[in-house]
Amino acid sequence: xxxFYELAQLDASQRARLLRRAEVKIDxxxxxxRPIVNTIRDRGDAALVEFMERFDHVxxxxxxxxxxxxxxEQAHERLDKEVYAAIEHAVRNVRTFHQHQMPHEQWFTEVAxxxxxxxxxxxxxxxxxxxxxxxxxxxxxxYMLATPASIAGVxxxxxxxxPGPDGEVDPASLVAADLCGVHEIYRVGGAQAIAALAYGTxxxxxxxxxxxPGSPYVSAAKRLLYGTVDVGLPAGSSEAIILxxxxxxxxxxxxxxxxxAEHGPDSSSLLVTTSRELxxxxxxxxxxxxxxxxxxxxxxxxxxxxxxxxxGGIVLASNIQEAxxxxxxxAPEHMEVQVREPFAILPSLRNAGEILLGAYAPISLGNYSxxxxxxxxxxxxxxxxxxxxxxxxxKRTGIAYVTEEGYAGxxxxxxxxxxxxxxxxxxxxxxxxxxxxxxx
Numbered sequence: 001x002x003x004f005y006e007l008a009q010l011d012a013s014q015r016a017r018l019l020r021r022a023e024v025k026i027d028x029x030x031x032x033x034r035p036i037v038n039t040i041r042d043r044g045d046a047a048l049v050e051f052m053e054r055f056d057h058v059x060x061x062x063x064x065x066x067x068x069x070x071x072x073e074q075a076h077e078r079l080d081k082e083v084y085a086a087i088e089h090a091v092r093n094v095r096t097f098h099q100h101q102m103p104h105e106q107w108f109t110e111v112a113x114x115x116x117x118x119x120x121x122x123x124x125x126x127x128x129x130x131x132x133x134x135x136x137x138x139x140x141x142x143y144m145l146a147t148p149a150s151i152a153g154v155x156x157x158x159x160x161x162x163p164g165p166d167g168e169v170d171p172a173s174l175v176a177a178d179l180c181g182v183h184e185i186y187r188v189g190g191a192q193a194i195a196a197l198a199y200g201t202x203x204x205x206x207x208x209x210x211x212x213p214g215s216p217y218v219s220a221a222k223r224l225l226y227g228t229v230d231v232g233l234p235a236g237s238s239e240a241i242i243l244x245x246x247x248x249x250x251x252x253x254x255x256x257x258x259x260x261a262e263h264g265p266d267s268s269s270l271l272v273t274t275s276r277e278l279x280x281x282x283x284x285x286x287x288x289x290x291x292x293x294x295x296x297x298x299x300x301x302x303x304x305x306x307x308x309x310x311x312g313g314i315v316l317a318s319n320i321q322e323a324x325x326x327x328x329x330x331a332p333e334h335m336e337v338q339v340r341e342p343f344a345i346l347p348s349l350r351n352a353g354e355i356l357l358g359a360y361a362p363i364s365l366g367n368y369s370x371x372x373x374x375x376x377x378x379x380x381x382x383x384x385x386x387x388x389x390x391x392x393x394x395k396r397t398g399i400a401y402v403t404e405e406g407y408a409g410x411x412x413x414x415x416x417x418x419x420x421x422x423x424x425x426x427x428x429x430x431x432x433x434x435x436x437x438x439x440x
Contacts, residue, residue, distance in 0.1 A: 001306060002282075002286050002287070002305050002306055002313055002314060003305060003306065003310060003312065004283060004313060004316070005018060005314070007315060007316065007317050007322055007323075007326055008318050017311070018315070018330075019329060019330055019380065020311070021237065021239055021268040021311050021378075021380075026216070026220055026223060029216055029217060029219075029220035030220045030224050032220070033191040033217055033221045034224060036051060036190075036191045036195065036221070037192075037194075037195040037198075037221055039051075040192050040196055040199060040201065041195060041199040044196075044200075044201035044202050044203075045065065045201045045202045045203050047192070048065065048188055048192055048196055048201060049061065049062060049065075051190070051192040052188060052192075056162060056163060056189065058163050058165065058166075059167070060163070060167050062203055065186050065187060065188060065203045066185070066186055066187075066203060066204075067169055067174065067185040067186065067187060071168075071169070071174065072174050072175075072177075072178050075169075075171035075172075075174035075175050075178075076175055076178070078171050079171045079172055079175050083172055084175060086369075087139055087143065087175060088179065089369065090143065090369040091143050091179050091180060093370065093371035094143055094144065095147050095151065096371060097370075097371035097373075098147055098151050098371075098373070098389065099151055101148070101151075101390045102151060102152070102390055103121050103394070105121050106118065106121065106399070107119060108399070112406060112409055113406060113409060114402060114404070114405035114406025114408075115400070115402050115403075115406035115409070116401040117398070117399070117400045118398075118400070119399060120396070121394055121395075121397075122395060122397065123155065123393055123394055123395075124152075124154055124209050124394070125154070125155055125156065125208055126155070126156040126157075126158065126206075126207040127149055127154050127156070127157055127209045127210070127211065127393055128158045128197035128207040128209070128210040128211075129142075129145040129146060129158065129159045129160070129182070129210075129211060129212050130189075130194065130197075130210060130211070130212035130213070130214050130218060131145065131159055131160070131161040131212060132162070132189070132212075132213060133161055133162040133163075133170060133173075137170035137172055138170075139172035139173045139175070139176040140176075141213065141374075141375065142161075142173045142176040142182075143176045143179070143180050144373050144375045144388065145211065145212050145375060146176070146177055146180035146181065148373065148388060148389055148390040148392065149392075149393045150180050150181035150182075151390050152390045152393035152394050154393050156183055156184070156207070157182050157184070158182075158183065158184045158186070158197065158204070158205075158207055159177055159186065160186045160189065160193035160196070160197060160204075161173060161185070161186075161188075161189060162187070162188070162189025162190065163187040163188075163189075168187075169185065184204075186203070189214075189218075190215070190217055190221075191218060191220065191221035193218075194210060194214075194221035194222055194225060194231075195221060195225065197210050197229070198228050198229040199228070206229075207229070208230065209230040209231075209232060209392075209393075210230070210232060211231075211233065211235075211388065211392060212232070212235065213235035213236070213375060214235075216236070219234070219236055222234075232392065233375075233376075233377050233386075234377055234379060234381045234385065235376065235378055237264060237266040237378060237379075238260040238263035238264065238267040238333065238334075239260060239269070239334070239378055239379075240257075240259065240261075240332055240334040240335070241269075241271075241272055241330060241332040241334070241336075241352075242256055242257060242271050242272070242336040242338060243336065243337050243338070243339065243349075244271060244272070244275070244278060244336075245274050245278075245338075245339040245340060246274070246275035246277065246278055247338075247339065248278055248339070248359070249359065250282050250285060251285065252338070252362075253278065253282050253338065254282050254285035254289055255362075256336055256362050256363060257269050257270075257271055257282070257286065257312070258286075258290070258293070258301055259362060259363045259367075260333075260334060260363060261300065261301040261304045261312055262293065262297040262300050265299070265300050265303035265309075267300065267304050267312070268304060268312050269304060269312040270312055270313060270330075270332075271313075271315065272326060273315070273316060273317065274316075274317050274319060274322075274323055279314045279316050283314055286305065287306075290302055290306075320339075320345065324348050327349065328348075328349065328350050330351075331351035331380045331381070331382035331383045332352050332353065332382065333352075333354075333377065333382065334354055334356070334363045334366065334376065335352040335353075335354065335355045336356050336362065336363060337355060337356065337357050338359055342357040343357065353377050353378075353382045353385075354373075354374075354376055356370075373387045376388070407430075407433070411430040411433065412430075414426070415427045415430050
């Protein structure tokens with residue numbers, strides 16, 4: 001039976017359980033990955049090779065950690081032409097969208113006569129992109145991360161991605177990386193890849209920022225290395241909410257509920273609706289749709305939507321405001337809005353990684369080809385984090401220019417505040433300052 005919840009009847013603990021999604025005991029995992037991270041820090045490439053053999057059952061020499069140009073060229077030749085064309089199409093759309101995000105390289109405004117203040121925008125000098133492979137090959141994650149990094153002008157874009165059983169990197173991911181301007185690709189995954197990017201090894205020079213989704217072990221390594229390196233947004237287990245009213249098509253809703261549910265057993269996929277009739281119809285349709293899926297996707301959907309451990313299902317709200325309040329509290333990674341007037345409620349939807357409006361914008365379009373970025377905050381972090389964008393690969397530096405006139409208007413205010421806070425050197429720097437300083 002598909003999980004069914006009525007918001008008005010949930011007690012505080014039941015509501016909290018629904019909002020928590022699939023819980024991962026991250027503290028326990030941190031202690032598990034700590035020795036891995038420390039060993040990479042201390043022993044570099046030798047440790048990387050050992051961990052690859054232990055966890056990935058792949059033997060690779062340090063010289064083969066980096067994917068060669070020859071391998072990338074072979075991937076271009078080997079990849080199925082239709083898949084190649086699909087990646088090119090998707091990359092074009094993602095590039096077009098992210099190009100419109102780019103801010104002006106520099107700006108000034110006159111905040112007072114003779115006082116010019118502004119910002120200078122520069123790319124981060126090096127970034128590490130983590131592209132997972134544990135449950136399949138994900139070229140879409142590659143271009144969702146690499147495209148905004150390239151558009152932002154990052155001088156050194158590094159990718160770490162786990163190899164397959166044969167020690168090779170997925171050809172589709174290699175093609176996507178090459179199309180997006182990635183500079184270095186390494187066949188290494190897991191917590192050891194995050195540590196290598198953070199500390200550097202003989203083969204992999206350290207980076208200043210790491211971003212990209214991964215397993216709970218990857219997330220634990222990022223948490224452990226916070227403060228050593230910028231670890232980007234929290235991107236964990238997949239989650240989605242479909243907000244619908246009585247006007248929605250139950251067939252489409254049932255299909256779309258399985259989009260994120262099939263990612264893994266820890267995924268959360270919820271229909272939040274004001275229509276009991278729609279809820280009942282979707283509940284009837286889902287078991288058959290799940291049964292027709294191939295393994296392991298069938299088990300993933302069953303686990304999330306029907307099993308005791310699952311946190312997906314159907315949520316019935318008494319009215320649209322109650323539904324909106326719940327959605328905003330949940331702050332989902334993905335949100336579909338299939339109501340009669342989606343733009344009417346859009347201003348009220350505040351917390352989500354992405355919001356897809358109407359019956360023709362399923363989450364799968366956003367995941368692959370729409371142009372918006374599909375690497376999004378999970379676990380409720382959409383309350384404070386944004387979708388991946390060029391801004392993840394840029395930094396802002398405040399700049400200012402002050403004329404003699406502007407200085408005269410600020411010096412007394414500055415002196416008074418500096419003395420009030422107890423900083424005499426601050427105050428003296430604006431006391432009897434010469435009109436013009438020269439050096440002989």
